[in-house]
Structures are given as structure tokens and as C-alpha cells.
Amino acid sequence: MKHTGLPTTPISFYESAKLALADTQLRRNMGKATQTIRAKRASVVGELPDWEALREAGRAIKQRTLRHLDDYLIQLEAAVQAAGGQVYWARDAHEANQIVTQIVQRHGAREVVKVKSLTTDEIGLNAALAAAGVSAVETDLAELIIQLAGESSSHILVPAIHKNRAEIRELFMRTLGVSELSDEPSALAAVARTHLRRKFLSAPVAISGANFAVAETGTVCVVESEGNGRMCLTLPPVLVSIMGIEKVIPSWHDLEVFLQLLPRSSTGERMNPYTSLWTGVTPGDGPQEFHLVLLDNGRSNVLADTIGRQTLNCIRCSACLNICPVYERTGGHAYNSVYPGPIGAILTPQLVGVDKAGSLPYASSLCGACYDVCPVKINIPEVLVHMRARVVRKKQASLLGQFDPEHVAMQGLQRMFEHPALYERAQQLARLGQWPLVRGDAIPFVPGPLGGWTAMRDLFPVADQTFREWWRTRR
Numbered sequence: 001m002k003h004t005g006l007p008t009t010p011i012s013f014y015e016s017a018k019l020a021l022a023d024t025q026l027r028r029n030m031g032k033a034t035q036t037i038r039a040k041r042a043s044v045v046g047e048l049p050d051w052e053a054l055r056e057a058g059r060a061i062k063q064r065t066l067r068h069l070d071d072y073l074i075q076l077e078a079a080v081q082a083a084g085g086q087v088y089w090a091r092d093a094h095e096a097n098q099i100v101t102q103i104v105q106r107h108g109a110r111e112v113v114k115v116k117s118l119t120t121d122e123i124g125l126n127a128a129l130a131a132a133g134v135s136a137v138e139t140d141l142a143e144l145i146i147q148l149a150g151e152s153s154s155h156i157l158v159p160a161i162h163k164n165r166a167e168i169r170e171l172f173m174r175t176l177g178v179s180e181l182s183d184e185p186s187a188l189a190a191v192a193r194t195h196l197r198r199k200f201l202s203a204p205v206a207i208s209g210a211n212f213a214v215a216e217t218g219t220v221c222v223v224e225s226e227g228n229g230r231m232c233l234t235l236p237p238v239l240v241s242i243m244g245i246e247k248v249i250p251s252w253h254d255l256e257v258f259l260q261l262l263p264r265s266s267t268g269e270r271m272n273p274y275t276s277l278w279t280g281v282t283p284g285d286g287p288q289e290f291h292l293v294l295l296d297n298g299r300s301n302v303l304a305d306t307i308g309r310q311t312l313n314c315i316r317c318s319a320c321l322n323i324c325p326v327y328e329r330t331g332g333h334a335y336n337s338v339y340p341g342p343i344g345a346i347l348t349p350q351l352v353g354v355d356k357a358g359s360l361p362y363a364s365s366l367c368g369a370c371y372d373v374c375p376v377k378i379n380i381p382e383v384l385v386h387m388r389a390r391v392v393r394k395k396q397a398s399l400l401g402q403f404d405p406e407h408v409a410m411q412g413l414q415r416m417f418e419h420p421a422l423y424e425r426a427q428q429l430a431r432l433g434q435w436p437l438v439r440g441d442a443i444p445f446v447p448g449p450l451g452g453w454t455a456m457r458d459l460f461p462v463a464d465q466t467f468r469e470w471w472r473t474r475r
Contacts, residue, residue, distance in 0.1 A: 005093070005124035006352050007336050013359040016334040017326075026162055030331050033161045034322045040268025041319060041373070048264075057257045059377040062313035065249060066303060072215040072248045073294060079218025083280020085290040092297050093123035096242060099293055100125060100207065101132045103240055109134060109205045112236075113196075115222060115229035116140035117209025118156060118316060119242050119295060121338040122351075125207070136207070137199045139228040141192050148175045154332030154340060157266050157318040162331050196228060206236040206287070210243035211315070212258060213292075216251050219279045220292065223262060223272040230276050239278075239287035244295050246303075246312040258315055261375035265317035298351035307386045311347050313376040318343075320370035320380060326363055335360060342370040346383040354391045361387035405449065424468060431462045 020026060045051050065072055077087045090096035104112055112129065114120065114136050126136045126147075138147045145160040146153060149171055153159035160168070165183040172191050173181050181187055208229070212221040220241050222229055233239060249255060263269045281290050303309050321327045321341030332340030337348040337357065345364055349357040361384050364370075370380040395401040416422050437443045442458035445451070453459060 005127075005338055006122055006348060007356050008352070010356050011336040011359065013334060013336070013363045016336055017330045017363070020330040020334045025164075026331050027329060029162050029164050030328055033158065034328045037158075037268055037322045041265060041322070042268075044264045044268050044270055047270075048260075054257060054260055055375055055377055058261050058315075058375055059313065061249060061254045061257060062376050063310075066246070066309060066312055069245065069248070069303065072250055073245055075215040076213055076218060076248050077294070079214075079216065080280060080290075080292050081218075083218050085218065085280040085292055088291065088293045090293055090295045090297070093295075096123050096293055096295050096297070097125055097128035099291075100240055100242065101128060101134070103238070103291055104129065104134050104205050105132065107204050107238055109203070109238075111135045111137060111199070111203055112205045112207055113137050113139050113199050113203040113232050114143075115206070115208045115232040116143050116159075116224065117207070117242060118153075118338060119209045119244055120207065121153065122244075123242075123295065123297065125242070137196075137203070139196050139199065139232050140224065141189065141226055141228065144192055144196070145171065148172075152333065153338065155318060155321060156316050156339070156341070156343075157321075162333070196231075200231045200235045203236050205238045205240065206232045208233055208239065208241045210241050210247050211262070212255060213243055213248045214250075214252055214255060215248050217279055219252070219277050221255065222276045223259070223274065224276075225267065225269075225273050227274050230274050233276050233278065234286045237287055238289040238291075240291045240293065242293040242295060244297070245299055246314075262315055262317050265315075265319040265373070265375040302347075302350045305350065308346070308350050308383055310378050311343070311350060311383060313378050314343050314347070315376060316343075317375055319373040319375065320378075323369045323373050325365060325367065325369075330363075335363065342380045342384075343378070346380060346387055349387050349390075354387065354394050358391040358394065361391060424466070427462055427466055431464070434461050437461075 048054065080087050088099045090099055110133065112134060114126075116138070120126070129136050138144045140159075142158055142160040143153070145163065145168055149163075155161040163171075165185065165188065168188055169181055169183040172178055172188060176191060176195055178191055181191060208222055210220045211223050213219070214221070220243070222233065224230075249258070259271070259275065263272045278286065278290070281288055299312060302312055318341070320343050321332070324342050327341040332344075335341070335344050335348070337344050337360070339347050342364060345360040349360050354361075364381075364384050366381050366384060368381050371378070374380065395404060396407055401407060416426050434443065437446065438461045441461070443461050444454060444458050446454045446459065
């Protein structure tokens, strides 16, 4: 299953989810992985008595930043340039890919190394570079695994979460020319390390994403667990970083809050093993050219939506994925987007439009667990309902939508609820019409399109006497 970037054609979560649910190995892998991460997160979060205060601080910083986003981005640009870096503004994926490709071609590079970046996945950078004759080598271990497998990420933080060790062993032996290999994590990591070390030492250009960028100093930050990212950020002489415009934070002190929230929420660790920070260039130390690409790609539209803009608070921790009962069973590929899970269900339709990703807001039970664990308090259920309303309004705007069975049924219900006499008459008809379906005190099966309601639950039958009828007997 191969998906890259954001969807450009209409997708159907329902159809993709059916395929995923039929894969028992996938469900076992997903269940084991998400349950393990959930338990680790709950343990380290429980250690902090001020966790709720930290969440509130993170939410407040993000909301303040979004209110003054233009000011902070201009401040960031000035600070990066003052430190010797170059800043580019990209309105969409095409512009961003053009900018990066031109930088790479100016240095005559035929191969570049990358540290894990969802933003570059969002714009389809690898494909754009390949079209220009440049090979992009993923250096994050999980990203390398799915690149070798020809697949896309199924998790924001653990892209290869859908694969177990035996599958990875077979993949490495097939693609890296290894004849003997065990499925022990240390052995698998050693093979990847040998493969990547040659790439780090030979690539002239490195490409990274960014977790945060500090406006007051122009400092860019990447957090990771393996150290491959740090080698990618320091060894090649040219570094290109691509970040969504919402990644900026006002000050260095604000970073303190997020470096406590992010590792606990993502991997269940007290702090990240590797936190790399760089500010412009330093003669004789690290990359001697630094380019920062600020990407919009639909984010301004999200910012303009008073309810949906909280989506931009996301720090990509993936806690909402790990807790979501829908994601745990379907995995990330069912979402057909680089952003899976609950956050993807609200972010993707806002970036590409509900005409292309209108099924994603329905990929949720609205249980609210994602809201409870979000470190920056994004009210995902509220945005999901908001997006569902946009999907319905979009459908109703078309002539075909006016004849949609659901729309017609809702129009009929509206008319019925507006007229008490009509409502009572409908109750009487339903009481008569339900008798073939009633079993005891429940309706376990309803035929036709309404059968979905009884696929996993029973319906209550219409009562023998309604409240209005009972009330009349008391007069």
C-alpha cells in the first residue's frame, strides 16, 4: 500500500478501513505497539503533579502565537538572516519542492540525506527530487524501513509501527544484501547503522524538518531518539530545513514547556535522547550553508477558521493516535494521508478540502480520549463535529446532494419535529410498523440502509404508550 503526501483525489476511509480490518497480522502489530506506548506515557505523565498546568501553558503559548503569527514569522526570518541563514517563503507544495530542488542542484548533489520530516512527506519532496534525478535517503530507522519496503508511514512518530521484527529482518536481508541476520533489535540497528554511515559521510546536502523554531533567536530545533538526525544535521556542508509556519514559537523560554510535553506524550520518555538546536551558520563548525523554507500549503486557511485553527496547536506527539480505538484497529494507511489518526482526521480535510477528504472526520467514535491526552488541549471531538458539518453543507450545496437519501430523511424529520400532530402520527405508524422486528424489548435488526444502526447495537422499540398519550389519560 503506497501513499505519499496529502490526498489529491477523493478518498474513502470506509473502503480503506475494511481492507485494514481484514489484516489480522496488522491488527496484532498495531494493538501490541499502541498498548505499550500508552502504558509508558501514562506512567511518566503520572510522575508530574503539574502536568495539567503544563498542558494549559502549552495551549496558551500556541494560541498566543497563532494570534500574532505574522509578527513572529517576520521576527524569525530576521533572526535567521542575522545569523547567516537564508529564508524562503513557500505558498504550496510545488513552490517548496522547487526551492529545495534548486538548492540541491546548485551544489550538484545526486544524493541527499534526510532526517525524519512529516512536512517533507506532506509536500512529496522525495518524489520531486527523484524527478530531478536526485535520490533522497531517509536516515531515521523507521523511515528507512518503510522507504526500503516502498511503503508510506502509518504513524506520525513510529512510521513502521505496522511491521514486526521478523518482517523487518526479511526486508533488510532482501534489500541491503545481508545474508545472515537475526531479528534482535541490536542486530537490525547495526545493519542500518552500517548502511547509513556511508551516506552521512558522502552526501553534500542534508534536508530536515523542524519541531520548533524560536522567533527571538532564529534557532531551529529537531528532537529524535537515535542520533541519526544529529549526524544528518551536522555532517553535510549544506543544510535545508523545511517547517510549517505553525511551528514557530515566540521565545526560548517557551521551548522549555514543549520539551517537557513532547517526549512524555510521544514515546513515554522523560526527555528526548537527542535534542538538536542550530542557529544560522558557524564558520568551521557544522553546515556552512543553512536554508530555512517556511511552508504555508493551506495553513492560512486553517488559521482563518475560528474553530479549526486549534488544529495548528499540534506538536506531532501522536498521543491521540495511540489512544484512538479506531486507529488501533485500522492503522495509519487507512487514512490515505501523511497525517493519520484523530489529528489527521481534522488536519487533512482542512488542508486539502472536504471534497477530497470528507470521509476522514467520520473516522472517529467521538469518545473524546484524544482530547484527554492531547498535551496542548486540542479539542479534537469539537473540530471533528465542525468538519462533519462542513462535509454535510458541501454535499447539500450540489443538486445531487439535494436528493441524497440522508438529506431527504433529515428534511422529513425536521418537518415532523416542527409539527406536533405529524410527530404523534409518525409515532403511531412506527408502533404499528415495528411489530415484525421487535424481539422481546429490543429491535436487534433493521433491514436496508438503516441496518448499520443495528450492526453493533439493539434499538429500543417505540413504547406502547407515549408520554403525550399517558398525559391525556391524567386529565
